[in-house]
Amino acid sequence: MEVIKVLNVNYALKIGTRMLAADGKKISPRGMETLEVPYPVTTVYTNPTERVLFCKYRDANPFFHLMESLWLLAGRKDVEFVAQFNAGMRNYSDDGVTYHGAYGDRLMNCELNQLEIAIRKLKGDKDTRQAVLQIWDFRKDLGSLSKDIPCNDIIFLKVRDNKLNITVCCRSNDMIWGAYGSNVVMFSMLQEYIAARVGVEVGIYYQVSDSFHAYTDNPQWSLLKENMGSPVYNPYLLTVEPYPLVEEPATFLHELELFMGKHHHQLMWDNRFFPDVAIPVWNVWLTHKNTKDGWKLLHTIQASDWQLACSQWLERRGDYDKLV
Numbered sequence: 001m002e003v004i005k006v007l008n009v010n011y012a013l014k015i016g017t018r019m020l021a022a023d024g025k026k027i028s029p030r031g032m033e034t035l036e037v038p039y040p041v042t043t044v045y046t047n048p049t050e051r052v053l054f055c056k057y058r059d060a061n062p063f064f065h066l067m068e069s070l071w072l073l074a075g076r077k078d079v080e081f082v083a084q085f086n087a088g089m090r091n092y093s094d095d096g097v098t099y100h101g102a103y104g105d106r107l108m109n110c111e112l113n114q115l116e117i118a119i120r121k122l123k124g125d126k127d128t129r130q131a132v133l134q135i136w137d138f139r140k141d142l143g144s145l146s147k148d149i150p151c152n153d154i155i156f157l158k159v160r161d162n163k164l165n166i167t168v169c170c171r172s173n174d175m176i177w178g179a180y181g182s183n184v185v186m187f188s189m190l191q192e193y194i195a196a197r198v199g200v201e202v203g204i205y206y207q208v209s210d211s212f213h214a215y216t217d218n219p220q221w222s223l224l225k226e227n228m229g230s231p232v233y234n235p236y237l238l239t240v241e242p243y244p245l246v247e248e249p250a251t252f253l254h255e256l257e258l259f260m261g262k263h264h265h266q267l268m269w270d271n272r273f274f275p276d277v278a279i280p281v282w283n284v285w286l287t288h289k290n291t292k293d294g295w296k297l298l299h300t301i302q303a304s305d306w307q308l309a310c311s312q313w314l315e316r317r318g319d320y321d322k323l324v
Contacts, residue, residue: 004043008050010234012043013058013180017224020175020214027213035221036213043179048166048188048205049242052305053180054233057223059316060181061086062309063285069186070278073193074253074260075109077102081260085285092148101150103186106135115194118157122164122198131157136171151178152187157194163203164195173209176220183207189245196246235308243303247271276302284310292319 002019006012024035053060064085071081079093093099107114118131136153156167168187173179188205195202214221236242246252248270255271264279280300288294295314301307 002037002039002041004041006043006045007047008045008234008236009053009180009184010050010055010236011232012045012184013053013055013175013224014228014232016041016043016175016180016212017228020212021225021228024213026216033216034213035216036211041173041209041212043207043209045184045188045205045207047236048184049192049202049245050236050305051185051188051242052240052309053184054235054309054312055224056233056312056316057227058176058180058220059313060309062306062313063281065182065185066278066281066306067285068182069189070256070259072102072104072186073189074256075104075107076260077105077109094146094148100144100146100148101135101141102148103135103150103152106137106150107133110137119194119197122157122159122194126159126162126198126200129158133157152183155187155190159198159200160203163201164191164198165203165206166191166194167206167208169208170210172211173207173213175209175212175214176218176224179207179209179212192245193249193252196249196252236305240304240308242305243273243277245271245273247273272302277306281306281310284314288314288317288319295319 004012004015004019006015019041020035020037023037025038027034027036052062064082067085068082077098079090079097079099083089090096099105114133118133121128121131133155135150135155141149151172152168152170154169158165166187168183170178170183173183184207187207191205192202251270255269255274258266259274259278269275280297280302284294284297284301287297295311298307298311298314301310
């Protein structure tokens, strides 16, 4: 077991790249050449709300990462919503309509709402060690030929020192797309939401990756490896800060449903994340896709970290000459 303890994902990506380059061994699951370290890796985030990745060599899509995470919190499993931000997501659906292993659906809609039960358990006993969420289902997944077998399989929730710690156990974690891509955003947002519901602060996020790997044909792996000696770019130390996800836990899911349903005309929101961050990010994306003028709306994104990440992503697309 190797432990990577960092403030946030910007440091984790650099350390993970060096580890994989030094210790990675070639394997070929399903015929795809992969570099995998020969031991599990646990990434420990002490500041998990600093969830936005800024590495230009990784070129993470902040629009997709944010919207996919809100999609998870909404308990959705439909392809259409996430595919509008990342068309490649269609490749992981068996029928083109839904996903077999969608995390939010597994947590909230399969037989019972695990999330609500765990929140009640944590509220009733802050010292409990029995708040466990299960994503992997042997009845559906063991031996399945689905394109969408869950990679992250079990989540442990624990309150200590009035802070919610989360441990996410992953059987197969692509360092680039998963561990330091989608996973860090979606599970830290899940952690922040549950913490708000329980009435505690956000604690530490542990990501346990049994198979920590990268695909050798991924061009971003080559770029990361070639530039692994460069310094870490971490704007959280300088100019940006996280924006609170939840202000009113009692109405958050209702307002999330309004947001997902495109009821963006609503004037009053209890949770400012929707009008200040989520809706502007969506509007910037739509404008970018339709007219290549999304940069003109960047100033409407009130979260400094998401605004910077979106502006840098658009700039790398070459759709404008300068920021406003």
